[in-house]
Amino acid sequence: MDLRQLHALLAVAEHRSFSAAARALHTVQSNVSTHIARLEQEVGAVLIERSRGELTAEGEIVADRARRIISELRSIEDDLVSHRDDVSGHVRLGIIGTTARWLVAPLLERLNAAFPRVEIAIIEATTTSLLPQLLSGRLDAAVINLPADHPDVDTRPLFDEERIIVAPRNHELARQKRVSLKELANHEILMPPSGTAFRDEIETDARRARVTLKAKAEVDGLRLLTSLAFQGFGPALVPASAAPNYLTGDWVRLPVDGLSPRSVGIAVSRRSPPSTPTRMAVESLIALVSSTGPSLAAIKPTTSETG
Secondary structure, eight states, X not given: OOHHHHHHHHHHHHXXXXXXXXXXXXXXXXXXXXXXXXXXXXXXXXXXXTTTTEEOHHHHHHHHXXXXXXXXXXXXXXXXXXXXXXXXXXXXXXXXXXXXXXXXHHHHHHHHHHOTEEEEEEEEOOHHHHHHHHHHTSOSEEEEEEOOOOTTEEEEEEEEEOEEEEEETTSGGGGSSOEEHHHHTTSEEEEOOTTSHHHHHHHHHHHHTTOOOEEEEEOSOHHHHHHHHHTTSOOEEEEGGGSOTTOOSSEEEEEEETOOOEEEEEEEESSSOOOHHHHXXXXXXXXXXXXXXXXXXXXXXXXXXXX
């Protein structure tokens, strides 16, 4: 077993065909086929379902381990280079969309100024999508909605933020200065789907207030949910960072009485220690939230640069 075989397996898993995997690896299809065949011979199992280009159950097991192996090897190289020279290497950071709206640009500027040899890739997705990527080794760290109760994940709070209503200016709610949960129950609103952490926390507060909220539509993606409100489709219940105070339009923000704040934090895998570039990126992110969060309405940092 060697790294070429593992890279070939992961490329086929990602691109769903041997030919597409070969293009991604800048090689020919016969080389990919040879690597996969030798790997299957060594482990004694079929790893790829050829007709569909999908991993078998055994292939999923091998691929999960392969991602961790490759991630660890990359971290070793990054740590050694950073020890000898300036901090350098690669960081794959996942981040939820609403937080990405106000954090990504200043974070990239800060990292470029402090660690110009660190290459960072930003992956925007929901918490439910980011956590599996973190656990599989596809991500080095992730900014997610808390809590994240998983034995293989370490989290650190970054900030709390209020949940607000973004209402089109022509909607009845837009005439108010703030709204209670009881008043909100009289309207159909845009919300995340049931089963997501954000929605579950809303429903907990609603039960406490003895009201039932009515969904006009359920959308798994808070930035998209907010965009629908911006475009006049209806009022949306979202975190404050989804509609930061530097954005303006034909809509209004309304505080909601009776809703608990949303907590956002940074997560890393417990399975392996983060590389030096990842640690520097996480520390830069924490410092950025501590310094800029207080200037944003309804966002309260819950950590400091020194921890």
